[in-house]
Amino acid sequence: MSDPAPAAVKAVRPPDAMKKLVALCKQRGFVFQSSEIYGGLKSAYDYGPLGAELKRNLMGEWWKDMVTTRENVVGIDASIIMHPNVWRASGHAAGFSDPLVDCKVSKERFRADKAPRPAVGSALPITCADKGVAKDWADRIAKDYGVELDRDANVLNGLVAISATEFGFVPKGASAPTKTWPWRGYVGPTFGCPFLTDEKQFNLMFRTALGAVDPMQDVANALAELTAAPDLSAAVSAKFGRDAAEGVLAKSLTDFATTKDRAKLLRGVIEHLTAPSMAYLRPETAQAMFVQFKNVMDSSGMKPPFGIAQMGKSFRNDVTVEHFIFRSCEFEQMEMEFFCEPGTQKEWMTFWKEARMSWWRRFANYPDDFTFRQHASDEMAFYADDCYDIEYKYPWGWGELEGIASRTDYDLSQHEKHSGVTLQYVEQEKADPKTGAKPWKYKPFVIEPAAGATRGLLCFLLDAYHEEERVTATGEKEIRTVLKLHPKLAPIKCAVLPLVKKDGMPEKAREIIAALLKAGVNAKYDEKASIGKRYAKHDEIGTPWCVTVDGDTLLNDTVTVRDRDTTQQIRLPIAEVVATIKARLEA
Numbered sequence: 001m002s003d004p005a006p007a008a009v010k011a012v013r014p015p016d017a018m019k020k021l022v023a024l025c026k027q028r029g030f031v032f033q034s035s036e037i038y039g040g041l042k043s044a045y046d047y048g049p050l051g052a053e054l055k056r057n058l059m060g061e062w063w064k065d066m067v068t069t070r071e072n073v074v075g076i077d078a079s080i081i082m083h084p085n086v087w088r089a090s091g092h093a094a095g096f097s098d099p100l101v102d103c104k105v106s107k108e109r110f111r112a113d114k115a116p117r118p119a120v121g122s123a124l125p126i127t128c129a130d131k132g133v134a135k136d137w138a139d140r141i142a143k144d145y146g147v148e149l150d151r152d153a154n155v156l157n158g159l160v161a162i163s164a165t166e167f168g169f170v171p172k173g174a175s176a177p178t179k180t181w182p183w184r185g186y187v188g189p190t191f192g193c194p195f196l197t198d199e200k201q202f203n204l205m206f207r208t209a210l211g212a213v214d215p216m217q218d219v220a221n222a223l224a225e226l227t228a229a230p231d232l233s234a235a236v237s238a239k240f241g242r243d244a245a246e247g248v249l250a251k252s253l254t255d256f257a258t259t260k261d262r263a264k265l266l267r268g269v270i271e272h273l274t275a276p277s278m279a280y281l282r283p284e285t286a287q288a289m290f291v292q293f294k295n296v297m298d299s300s301g302m303k304p305p306f307g308i309a310q311m312g313k314s315f316r317n318d319v320t321v322e323h324f325i326f327r328s329c330e331f332e333q334m335e336m337e338f339f340c341e342p343g344t345q346k347e348w349m350t351f352w353k354e355a356r357m358s359w360w361r362r363f364a365n366y367p368d369d370f371t372f373r374q375h376a377s378d379e380m381a382f383y384a385d386d387c388y389d390i391e392y393k394y395p396w397g398w399g400e401l402e403g404i405a406s407r408t409d410y411d412l413s414q415h416e417k418h419s420g421v422t423l424q425y426v427e428q429e430k431a432d433p434k435t436g437a438k439p440w441k442y443k444p445f446v447i448e449p450a451a452g453a454t455r456g457l458l459c460f461l462l463d464a465y466h467e468e469e470r471v472t473a474t475g476e477k478e479i480r481t482v483l484k485l486h487p488k489l490a491p492i493k494c495a496v497l498p499l500v501k502k503d504g505m506p507e508k509a510r511e512i513i514a515a516l517l518k519a520g521v522n523a524k525y526d527e528k529a530s531i532g533k534r535y536a537k538h539d540e541i542g543t544p545w546c547v548t549v550d551g552d553t554l555l556n557d558t559v560t561v562r563d564r565d566t567t568q569q570i571r572l573p574i575a576e577v578v579a580t581i582k583a584r585l586e587a
């Protein structure tokens with residue numbers, strides 16, 4: 001019954017942890033590709049039995065820390081579809097699009113604002129996947145751009161960043177470029193290629209139509225009628241009458257007068273016909289907290305400084321899908337808007353920065369893998385007066401996990417403007433610092449800690465993934481994979497294992513399971529395979545403790561409790577199992 005591996009070395013995180021983790025997630029039921037039996041849906045993921053538990057535990061810990069253990073924060077659960085004007089007020093409808101660019105050689109599509117920007121004067125090598133690809137791309141570049149790049153294995157050399165707006169080709173041994181092209185100062189992130197298309201705007205919000213009547217039938221009818229008319233512009237004006245004199249249709253008609261672009265005018269018609277039913281899936285959970293600020297204050301008696309928190313699904317039609325669940329189209333966020341008196345935002349920023357960082361680190365094996373990065377002033381939104389990211393050290397480098405922004409009163413002001421409803425707090429006890437008059441009516445300033453729950457789940461899986469080389473009792477080397485998840489996050493807290501499936505051991509194990517479940521501990525009974533294999537499986541899925549029923553149990557009502565991280569076992573009376581596991585969980 002004792003653990004079969006006598007000698008163990010320190011567990012380490014292997015360099016290819018990400019690859020192994022993705023495989024483990026599927027094999028053990030943490031994360032599956034969405035709709036896999038239909039070939040999968042790019043950038044959408046399903047959380048399996050263990051992943052769903054892990055996500056719930058993570059989000060439950062956030063809710064406990066941010067809402068239920070704080071007097072000055074309340075939670076809401078808002079609808080995913082909100083009034084379209086919310087997104088006009090927030091700026092998402094107009095500006096929630098990232099400029100995207102295609103590489104003309106590799107066909108890679110990427111976000112211009114995230115692309116590498118090589119220094120002026122530096123070489124711009126194109127690094128291809130292998131020598132064969134290098135030859136193909138060199139031929140394509142020779143044909144399309146008229147230059148013979150120098151091939152060195154899989155790297156194409158000869159391009160140089162001449163200035164911030166121009167790159168050129170400098171043949172081997174030459175000192176000046178023989179050919180130049182205009183440039184926007186960045187290259188494709190994967191291959192480093194500077195031959196790029198123009199930037200294109202993509203709306204990241206998912207659109208949907210509200211109402212049972214499908215607006216597409218109206219669109220189809222209108223297009224059938226308009227495209228048959230000899231004079232498109234006159235037909236649009238006649239069909240839409242007053243509507244054609246204002247809004248999107250008026251603009252399309254004016255543009256058409258100069259461009260004669262029929263497609264653009266018909267697009268205007270479609271926008272006009274679909275606008276009344278158009279709705280969006282929320283791209284963030286935050287806006288509901290601003291929109292319900294007054295209702296929450298009026299109904300709950302909260303007054304600044306106080307926070308409104310929410311967690312749940314958000315949707316972004318992100319074209320740049322990256323690194324497994326790091327960036328996906330549908331994901332979960334955990335956000336809080338903390339409303340405070342203008343002038344106190346610096347103190348609250350310090351407070352929430354520390355609170356949020358200590359929360360992430362509390363559950364980590366490697367707290368130093370979480371760090372702050374302050375945004376430079378040109379990186380911040382124009383209305384923000386300070387902003388930090390909590391970054392995690394992913395296998396591909398540091399990247400965002402949570403943003404903490406000091407957003408001034410921008411959001412409340414915007415919603416006030418667009419809704420016509422006053423969104424302010426009336427402080428009876430204080431005088432307005434500017435006028436000296438009482439009461440002080442002000443729009444609170446906001447600190448927003450906005451975290452990714454599914455991205456957080458990836459961080460904790462990466463933090464937990466370990467391998468340990470061990471020597472078995474027969475002298476062979478073996479790798480023990482162990483997911484060192486914090487017990488509060490672990491999907492299964494305790495496995496109860498009969499050593500063999502006979503002699504009354506399963507019955508005893510079932511009694512223990514029943515007691516654990518009754519006490520609210522997520523425990524699982526497991527009798528399949530050898531005891532060594534069962535320990536290995538539970539190490540791999542992060543179960544912190546295994547309780548084993550063996551021959552001695554039948555004699556003296558004791559069991560062993562094995563610790564996942566140390567593999568050490570202690571023997572306990574059955575009567576103490578529940579209290580011991582619960583005490584360790586709370587420790």
Ligand code: ATP
Pocket residue numbers: 284316318325326327328329330331332333400401402403450451452453454455456
């Ligand atoms: P990024 O720069 O990575 O696109 P962002 O600055 O747009 O992130 P925010 O709008 O600040 O992100 O959202 C808050 C948090 O939500 C992020 O820190 C991240 O953890 C998470 N998040 C944002 N977009 C996605 C996504 N597409 N998939 C998974 N998580 C996401």
